[in-house]
Amino acid sequence: MAKILLVEDSEMNRDMLARRLAKRGYEVVIAVDGGQAVTLAQTEAPDLILMDMNLPVLDGSEATRQLRAAPATRSIPVIALTAHAMVGDREKALEAGCDDYDTKPIELERLLGKIEALLKKEATP
Amino acid sequence: MDQPIPSAEYIAKLEKDLAALKKMNKVLMERVERSVNDTGGAYSLFERNITLQRSVEARTRELEKINLELHRLIDEASRAQEAAEQANRSKGSFLANMSHELRTPLNAIIGYGEMLLEEAEDLGQAGFIPDLQKIHAAAKHLLALINDILDLSKIEAGKMDLYYETFDVPPMIQDVVATITPLVKKNANALEVHCADDLGAMRADLTKVRQTLFNLLSNACKFTEHGTITLEVTRETVDGGGWVTFRVRDTGIGMTPEQMEKLFQEFSQADASTTRKYGGTGLGLAISRKFCQLMGGDITVESTLGHGSTFIIRLPAEGRALKAVPAPRREVSASSATLPEGAPTVLLIDDDPAMRDLTQRFLGKEGFHVVIAASGEEGLRLAKALKPAVIALDVMMPGMDGWAVLTALKADPDLADIPVIMLSIVDDKGKGYALGAADYLTKPIDWERLPDTLRKYQQTRQQSPVLVVEDDADLREMMRRTLENVGWAVIEAANGRVALERLIEQRPELILLDLMMPEMDGFQFLEEVRTHEEWRSIPIVVVTAKDLTEEDHRRLTASVARVLQKGLYSREEMLREVRDLVAARVQGIRGQG
Numbered sequence: 001m002a003k004i005l006l007v008e009d010s011e012m013n014r015d016m017l018a019r020r021l022a023k024r025g026y027e028v029v030i031a032v033d034g035g036q037a038v039t040l041a042q043t044e045a046p047d048l049i050l051m052d053m054n055l056p057v058l059d060g061s062e063a064t065r066q067l068r069a070a071p072a073t074r075s076i077p078v079i080a081l082t083a084h085a086m087v088g089d090r091e092k093a094l095e096a097g098c099d100d101y102d103t104k105p106i107e108l109e110r111l112l113g114k115i116e117a118l119l120k121k122e123a124t125p
Numbered sequence: 126m127d128q129p130i131p132s133a134e135y136i137a138k139l140e141k142d143l144a145a146l147k148k149m150n151k152v153l154m155e156r157v158e159r160s161v162n163d164t165g166g167a168y169s170l171f172e173r174n175i176t177l178q179r180s181v182e183a184r185t186r187e188l189e190k191i192n193l194e195l196h197r198l199i200d201e202a203s204r205a206q207e208a209a210e211q212a213n214r215s216k217g218s219f220l221a222n223m224s225h226e227l228r229t230p231l232n233a234i235i236g237y238g239e240m241l242l243e244e245a246e247d248l249g250q251a252g253f254i255p256d257l258q259k260i261h262a263a264a265k266h267l268l269a270l271i272n273d274i275l276d277l278s279k280i281e282a283g284k285m286d287l288y289y290e291t292f293d294v295p296p297m298i299q300d301v302v303a304t305i306t307p308l309v310k311k312n313a314n315a316l317e318v319h320c321a322d323d324l325g326a327m328r329a330d331l332t333k334v335r336q337t338l339f340n341l342l343s344n345a346c347k348f349t350e351h352g353t354i355t356l357e358v359t360r361e362t363v364d365g366g367g368w369v370t371f372r373v374r375d376t377g378i379g380m381t382p383e384q385m386e387k388l389f390q391e392f393s394q395a396d397a398s399t400t401r402k403y404g405g406t407g408l409g410l411a412i413s414r415k416f417c418q419l420m421g422g423d424i425t426v427e428s429t430l431g432h433g434s435t436f437i438i439r440l441p442a443e444g445r446a447l448k449a450v451p452a453p454r455r456e457v458s459a460s461s462a463t464l465p466e467g468a469p470t471v472l473l474i475d476d477d478p479a480m481r482d483l484t485q486r487f488l489g490k491e492g493f494h495v496v497i498a499a500s501g502e503e504g505l506r507l508a509k510a511l512k513p514a515v516i517a518l519d520v521m522m523p524g525m526d527g528w529a530v531l532t533a534l535k536a537d538p539d540l541a542d543i544p545v546i547m548l549s550i551v552d553d554k555g556k557g558y559a560l561g562a563a564d565y566l567t568k569p570i571d572w573e574r575l576p577d578t579l580r581k582y583q584q585t586r587q588q589s590p591v592l593v594v595e596d597d598a599d600l601r602e603m604m605r606r607t608l609e610n611v612g613w614a615v616i617e618a619a620n621g622r623v624a625l626e627r628l629i630e631q632r633p634e635l636i637l638l639d640l641m642m643p644e645m646d647g648f649q650f651l652e653e654v655r656t657h658e659e660w661r662s663i664p665i666v667v668v669t670a671k672d673l674t675e676e677d678h679r680r681l682t683a684s685v686a687r688v689l690q691k692g693l694y695s696r697e698e699m700l701r702e703v704r705d706l707v708a709a710r711v712q713g714i715r716g717q718g
Contacts, residue, residue: 010229012232012233013232013233016233016236019240020240104232105232105235105236106232
């Protein structure tokens with residue numbers, strides 16, 4: 001089953017999403033800030049990354065930029081998770097190189113659709 | 126020592142002399158009397174004058190006191206206004222932050238609720254499911270309320286950004302219809318969709334158009350049972366502009382005129398009891414309408430109690446925000462005041478909503494077409510899209526400030542010739558002019574001056590050029606920049622001979638002429654110009670440092686509109702004078718023509 005790196009600093013959001021993804025059979029790896037996300041992306045080689053945009057240490061767009069700059073992590077699809085209230089987050093995320101975005105609060109079915117679409121695209125290059 | 130006895134003859138002579146003397150004396154006495162009388166009159170006049178002067182002085186002192194008091198009151202009022210505006214801004218940002226903070230725990234409630242629902246289903250605990258569903262639904266409703274409040278507070282704080290994109294209308298309609306279908310079925314309604322064939326693409330904020338349509342359709346569903354909801358989409362051209370119209374018609378309960386009046390107000394549904402019966406936040410319509418207005422359109426309504434309602438969204442097909450909406454027949458809302466065709470467009474860039482509102486209303490009354498931008502970025506975008514006649518630009522704004530906007534405007538060849546008037550609390554004229562501003566008004570804005578200032582610049586654009594004849598390259602350059610900043614095209618000539626060549630190529634609107642120049646000086650140039658019939662009507666303003674003699678004056682007054690002495694002004698003053706003069710001269714000529 002696909003391995004997903006979930007980058008989220010809010011404990012409750014992380015817990016909810018990790019458990020629900022695990023329940024649907026994904027292997028979930030957790031990072032709590034942008035710096036950790038860049039490290040884990042290298043060591044864990046996930047199939048997909050869910051990246052909160054508003055993160056400590058390195059924010060989501062900067063972390064994505066670093067992922068895109070490194071050969072090992074360049075092609076891992078990234079879905080940005082943006083807060084509804086934050087105008088411009090969406091633009092920032094796509095500019096940094098995210099493949100897609102989804103708006104919080106997460107609607108699981110909608111997010112799963114996006115995850116599956118990107119994983120399928122990766123599988124059939 | 127006897128004296129000789131005078132002769133009778135001699136006595137007679139003496140008597141005659143005496144009589145003459147008496148007569149003279151009388152005349153003199155009369156004169157003296159008259160003179161004394163006159164002096165008395167003058168004195169009393171003098172006395173009266175002093176009294177009058179005293180009373181004038183007393184009045185002046187009184188007036189000064191009143192004036193002082195007035196100034197104090199004005200100061201107080203402007204401080205109070207400042208405080209109110211500050212409070213308004215704080216309120217806006219407080220609401221935005223608060224909504225964000227409220228949302229975080231609410232998301233957890235919704236998320237864990239959903240998880241529990243799934244668990245309950247998986248574990249076969251069906252008894253828990255209805256309660257969990259109620260928690261979930263209530264939390265979702267609360268979230269919708271918070272989202273609406275956030276949207277409204279953003280609109281009110283002027284922080285609602287629009288993301289314009291070009292999209293095809295029919296797929297967007299399909300999308301909305303697919304989303305609304307469950308709601309249509311809920312009250313056993315039918316949905317009919319009529320799309321005109323020529324809909325094509327439109328340019329607007331897709332998300333907001335969708336949200337607005339969804340809102341109107343879901344209202345129609347809510348207030349109609351066993352009826353028909355019709356969505357009709359058409360495209361039309363009004364006054365040369367393309368408009369897309371969405372009509373949402375229902376066969377529901379309808380409204381009275383009184384209800385329609387309150388319809389678009391925040392937190393007010395047609396009736397207070399409506400909220401209890403039909404749910405909803407009561408904010409949806411107010412928000413939808415504001416979205417449409419931000420995009421340059423509007424929402425109007427037609428309704429008869431018991432016979433359903435029709436909501437009409439009109440949006441510009443090429444979204445550029447804020448052009449007067451064509452008024453539909455029998456509409457309830459009278460939104461935008463109709464402006465005369467060809468009213469000059471003023472783009473106002475200011476982050477302060479109170480200031481924007483005030484300026485818009487004021488200039489609207491003065492016959493300007495005011496387009497509003499709440500931020501520097503938006504201002505630049507609108508400037509590109511609209512090419513306004515004049516831009517009024519606030520200096521202190523968060524993010525991109527006025528200086529940055531001004532610099533960007535002047536760096537863009539398409540926009541560089543639009544005159545920019547800076548509006549600021551800080552008096553920094555030097556910087557403004559150096560960066561290319563046409564004028565600089567300090568806040569609080571002098572409302573008398575603003576429209577005149579705008580008018581002055583709005584007319585100077587896209588005319589024939591001004592010919593600047595000046596041998597000092599520095600000064601010529603500065604004059605050129607000063608005039609270009611206010612929208613003039615400028616031709617330069619370093620002396621009279623070159624100027625004549627330029628005259629042959631193109632007839633300028635006006636000539637600015639230095640007198641002392643090499644090769645051909647100003648006087649010779651003037652003589653040449655006057656020999657050509659077709660050039661005689663071009664107004665010429667002499668700008669000179671020469672100490673003019675009587676003879677010079679005589680020669681000039683015959684053929685020159687005005688003489689500006691360079692030495693009398695600082696450079697900056699002189700340039701301003703040149704600029705104002707050019708605008709005034711040309712307007713004067715046009716006025717006569």
